[in-house]
Amino acid sequence: MATRRRDAVSDPRPDSSAAPSTPAARRGSGLVVDATLQRGTFCLDVDFDVAPGEVLGVLGPNGAGKTTLLRALAGLTALTAGRITLDGDRLDDSDAGVFIPADRRPVGFVFQNYRLFPHLSVLDNVAFAPRSRRMGRSSSRQAAEKWLERLGLRELGDRKPAQLSGGQAQRVALARALAAEPGLLLLDEPLAALDARTRLEVRAELRRHLEEFPGPTLIVTHDPLEAMVMxxxxxxxxxxxxxxxxxxAAVARRPATQYVARLVGLNLYAGTRGDAAGIQLDDGGTLTAAGQPRAHQARDAPPPTGRVLLAVRPSAIAVHTTRPDHSSPRNVWPGTVSGLELLTDRVRVQVTGAPSALVDITPAAVADLGLSNGTPVWLSAKATDIDIYSDGP
Amino acid sequence: MVGFAFLLLPLIALLVRAPWRGLSKVLSDSQVLTALRLSLECASAATVASLVLGVPLAWVLARARFPGLALLRALVTLPLVLPPVVGGVALLLAFGRNGVLGRYLDSWFGVTLPFTTPGVIVAETFVAMPFLIVTVEGALRSSDLGLEEAAATLGASRLTVYRRVTLPLIGPSLLAGSVLCWARALGEFGATITFAGNYPGTTQTMPLAVYNKLETDPQAAVALSLVLLVVAVAVLAALRGRWLRGGATP
Structure with a gap:
């Protein structure tokens, strides 16, 4: 039996199955997820909360289960085990046999390719949710007009989705989801379908609209900048x-996995801290880091022993064609250039060695050093430029 | 080129030999008018029956997943390749007065289908419905399930999703399928004459009238053929326009 607690203003479905509120139901507010979803050999197993008004970014490589998670939250897929509660209402509870289907969940979903109804005008797209709640045609349209106005889409009401630009379609999709007055908002790669320039505009604007949304929001993305900004x-x-x-900021500074490190552009090494000064890296090589190694959360925790992670900025590593003998950096090691990539104002040099590293230098330096694929080089990094922290959450 | 000529020449011959002067006289013949009206009514009724029975079946074929689906799909399209006469014989065996089902229809409800106007509709539906099913199934299969999901997240019940999203999106195909179905029903000959006979006023449709007139009054047969040709061309034109417009919105 589902229990519900939500104030009248934000409850989009006052007519859905309601039971008297209980103190137990009042405890939770926001989204509480403890979910397991088995699909063939793939298993999604996550446990997290999102507070009302909070925007949670869900980051991960393709196939990590991000979209599966959103679908489970929206009620398009049922959990194998666990539960999902929103503001104390159970949306899915496999033990209790509760499953609220998508059309009765107060969840707004902005799909990756927007999924606007091609046969309906923009206004009717946005009015779709009010209409589905048995609101009359004219009051539905009024509600839709209000949302179009709020998102700056008033002039586009008569257009068909095919006549919209990418940025406009994105806003219409958001308006359509918000017009359902959901208690939870889900966005699946909202900017992925946009070109780079539009993305920049829409990102700032989307952030502003999300700030106005009172409920929890989840944004699935694999764009690091999007994740950082929004x-x-x-x-x-x-x-x-x-x-x-x-x-x-914390994730960007101290990534826990290679995937995140690559996204935020850091070199990341896993290793074991023994008694010696250097840290033995799993993939070969030794690095020395200065300062107190710190755990992720507790800044003054004792130095981690055993498993540690080392993060090094590509710009903190220097490249030499001969071994730098009188240099102060404590870390010096040989390698071979295996790739060069021009970023806007720098060249990212890929060096294979023990350990391998990405190094950022100026285009002038590449010319001076005569670097090309296969050039043998020496790398050096100051111990103070290497951030060390314990491996694990 | 030869193929083109081969296809076109008979139609040209029909136009050349058409009794243009006597056309109005032939077409005002009461027997012809009766056949024409019967044809239009029966073809329309067969199309409605196909819509009622065929669209849910198309939905099942496109969306459901169960063992034997492929076989079911093959069976549904069988009337497309089956000689219509065989269809007529099969209908007689099923719904005839001594048929597998017809026996009970007759003794329990006093309903007799063979050699009646409803029999014409049954025969035409049997032959024409697969055209509708195949068209609608194709549209449903290629329609975007994502849009139906989006509608569900917006609070639409399954019925609302079907009414406001699925149906409008397959609308063009539904219309195209109906027109095809109607045209096929209108031209139906073999199954009709076998199952429903050839009685002027009750079961003699246009194609049957053409066949009859060919022996008694060839000029009238040509005139009637001309009418059917015009209908066919009109159907083709309607479908072309529909398909072109349908293709403009992906």
């Missing part, structure tokens, strides 16, 4: 499991 907190999912959680 979210309050990040959840990194790999292979169906949460591998890291934290503020965008």
């Amino acid at each position: 979210t309050d907190r990040l959840l990194v999912i790999e292979d169906g499991r949460i591998v890291q959680q934290g503020t965008p």
Whole structure:
């Protein structure tokens, strides 16, 4: 039996199955997820909360289970085990046999390709949710007009989705989802279908609209910038499991996995800290890091022993064609150039060695050093430029 | 080129030999008018029956997943390749007065289908419905399930989704399928004459009238053929326009 608690203003479905509120139901507010979803050999197993008004970014490689998670939250897929509660209402509880289907969940979903109804005008697209709640045609349209106005789409009401630009379609999709007055908002790669320039405009605007939304919001993305700019907190999912959680800044500074490190452009090494000064890296080589190694959360925790992670910025590593003998950096090691990529104002040099590294240098330096694929080089990095932290959450 | 000529020449011959002067006289013949009206009514009724029975079946074929689906799909399209006469014989065996089902229809409800106007509709539906099913199934299969999901997340019940999203999106195909179905029913000959006979006023449709007139009054047969040709061309033109417009919105 589902229990419900939501104030009248934000409850989009006052007519749906309601039971008297209980103190137990009042405890939870926002989204509480403890979900397992088995699909063939793939298993999604996640446990997290999102507070009202919070924007949670869900980051992860393709096939990590991000979209599966959104579908489960929206009621398009049932959980194998566990439960999902929103503001104390059970949306899915496999033990209790509760499953609220998509059409009766107060969940707004902005799909990756928007999925606007091609046969309906923009106005009727946005009026779709009010109409589905048995609101009359004219009051539905009034509600839709209000949302179009709010999102700056008033002039587009008569157009068909095929006549919209990418950015406009994105806003219409958001308006359509918000017009259902959902308690939870889900966005699946909202900017992925846009070209780079439009993305920039829409990103800032979307952030503003999300701030006005009172409920919890989840944004699935694999664009790091999108994740940094638009979210309050990040959840990194790999292979169906949460591998890291934290503020965008914390995740960017101290990535827990190679996937995140690559996204934010850091060199990341896993290793074991023994008694010796250096840290033995799993993939070969030794690095020395200065300062107190710190755990992710507790800044003054004792130095981690055993498994540690080392993060190094590509710009903190220097490239030499001969071994730098009188240099101060404590870390010096040989390697071979295996790739060069021009970024806007720098060249990212890929060096294979023990350990391998990405190094950022100026185009002038590449010319001076005569670097090309196969050039033998020496790398050096100051111990103070290597951030060390314990492996694991 | 030879193929083109081969296909076109008979039609040209029909136009050349058409009794243009006597056309109005032939077409005002009461027997002809009766056949024409009967044809239109029966073809329309067969199309409605096909819609009622065929669209849900098309939906099942396109969306359901169960063992034997492929076989079912093959069986549904069988009337497309079956000689219509065989269809007529099969209908007689099923719905005839001594047929597998017809026996009970007769003794329990006093309903007799063979050699009646409803029999014409049954025969035409049997032959024409697969055209509708195949067209609608194709449209349903290629329609975007994502849109139906989106509608569900917006609070639409299954019925609302079907009414406001699925049906409008397959609308063009539904119309095209109906027109095809109607045209096929209108031209139906073999199954009709076998199952429903050839009685002026009750079961003699246009194609049957053409066949009859060919022996007694060849000029009238040509005139009637001309009418059917015009209908066919009109159907083709309607479908072309529909398909072109349908293709413009992906």
